[in-house]
Structure formats: C-alpha cells, structure tokens
Amino acid sequence: MPADLQVVDLRSVEPPLAESLAGLLSSVWPDSSQTFDERVAGLLHDWKSYAGPAQQFPRAFVVLEEGQPIAHAGLVPREVRAPGHAVTVGALGGVCARPDRRGQGLGVAVVQASFALVDEGVFPYVLFQNYRDYQPFYEKLGARVIDNRIYNSLAEDPQANPFWADVAMVYAGGNDWPEGDLDLGGPGY
Numbered sequence: 001m002p003a004d005l006q007v008v009d010l011r012s013v014e015p016p017l018a019e020s021l022a023g024l025l026s027s028v029w030p031d032s033s034q035t036f037d038e039r040v041a042g043l044l045h046d047w048k049s050y051a052g053p054a055q056q057f058p059r060a061f062v063v064l065e066e067g068q069p070i071a072h073a074g075l076v077p078r079e080v081r082a083p084g085h086a087v088t089v090g091a092l093g094g095v096c097a098r099p100d101r102r103g104q105g106l107g108v109a110v111v112q113a114s115f116a117l118v119d120e121g122v123f124p125y126v127l128f129q130n131y132r133d134y135q136p137f138y139e140k141l142g143a144r145v146i147d148n149r150i151y152n153s154l155a156e157d158p159q160a161n162p163f164w165a166d167v168a169m170v171y172a173g174g175n176d177w178p179e180g181d182l183d184l185g186g187p188g189y
C-alpha cells in the first residue's frame with residue numbers, strides 16, 4: 001500500500017478536496033451525466049447525515065500526490081435485498097487512476113483497500129459493475145463475476161437491470177454469496 005493512500009470520510013469532505021476529487025472523476029469520465037459542480041456538491045453533501053453503523057461509514061480510498069488525488073475508489077454502504085434477506089454491501093464505484101499515472105499499481109492499491117474491508121469483517125461483500133476489459137484486473141484481486149438477475153424494485157421499470165456496464169462482480173472473501181434475484185433498491189452506481 002503506498003504511503004500516501006488515504007481514507008477520506010465522505011461524511012465530512014473539505015471543499016478543496018471535494019473539488020480536486022471531482023476534477024479527477026470528471027477528467028476520467030467526461031461524458032458522465034454528472035457535471036463537475038454536481039460531483040462537488042455530491043461529495044460535500046450526499047453522506048453528511050449518514051446514520052448507519054459507524055464501522056460501515058461511507059468512504060473513498062484516495063492516493064494523493066502533492067495534495068492532488070491521482071487514484072480513487074469510492075466505497076459506500078448500500079442495502080440490497082437477496083431472496084429472504086437484506087444485506088448491506090460495500091458499493092464500489094469511481095475506480096480510477098489519473099491517465100498519466102496508470103500502470104503503477106495505484107488502481108490495485110485503491111481496490112485492494114476496498115476489498116480489505118470484507119477481509120476485516122466490515123462488509124460481507126463488495127459489489128460493483130464493470131466492463132469486460134477490466135474483469136481480469138478485478139479477478140486478479142479475488143473478485144468474481146456473478147450471474148444473479150439484478151433489478152431495482154423502486155424504478156419506473158422495476159425489472160430493468162439498474163447496472164449499465166457489462167458485468168456485475170463481487171468480492172466475497174470467504175463468505176458465501178447468495179443465489180437468486182438481487183434487488184438493488186435504488187439506481188445503479
């Protein structure tokens with residue numbers, strides 16, 4: 001783990017860091033529906049009043065270089081429903097390294113830090129979506145593709161898959177991943 005890998009508590013992000021993180025995310029995903037200002041606002045406010053279990057607090061793993069973020073992974077709690085029971089997973093998103101710093105282990109560092117929360121018993125699973133190209137990147141770190149049908153019971157079309165990328169993946173450590181349909185109970189991330 002690089003020395004400058006930091007845990008950012010999303011309940012209380014300082015405005016300058018929110019701006020530099022939004023800058024990194026907007027440069028990696030320029031076509032996102034979220035504008036720079038919306039990203040800043042989200043980072044400042046979305047999790048301010050989080051009232052869930054303290055150890056599952058919403059966070060981002062960020063590698064900083066001279067105060068600037070060069071890699072990021074967001075890991076926030078998300079209650080999903082498998083047949084017969086609800087479970088709070090770690091929802092992983094926004095995994096990126098600055099284009100000029102790729103191939104230096106930073107992506108692995110922020111994802112490994114996220115998956116470590118499962119090994120430490122904070123979350124039973126880390127659940128995320130991604131594109132086929134990146135599947136081997138996550139598989140090398142112990143994640144696997146899941147084939148549960150995924151839906152959002154709160155959506156206008158509750159049968160539609162709220163994830164938009166090619167595959168859904170999970171890091172489960174030593175835990176058994178449930179079979180059957182999975183209700184994200186909200187939009188994809």
Ligand SMILES: CC(C)(COP(=O)(O)OP(=O)(O)OC[C@H]1O[C@@H](n2cnc3c(N)ncnc32)[C@H](O)[C@@H]1OP(=O)(O)O)[C@@H](O)C(=O)NCCC(=O)NCCS
Nearest residue numbers: 095096097102103104105106107108130131133134136137
């Ligand atoms: C995915 C991403 C974060 C990887 O970051 P990175 O810092 O370059 O990755 P690392 O240097 O830690 O790479 C570690 C390993 O992953 C491999 N890897 C990286 N990108 C890969 C890809 N697209 N396909 C397959 N393997 C990949 C590297 O080859 C390396 O493997 P090796 O050590 O065996 O050679 C980075 O490519 C990125 O920001 N991509 C754009 C954002 C994005 O699409 N993120 C979402 C992914 S779902």
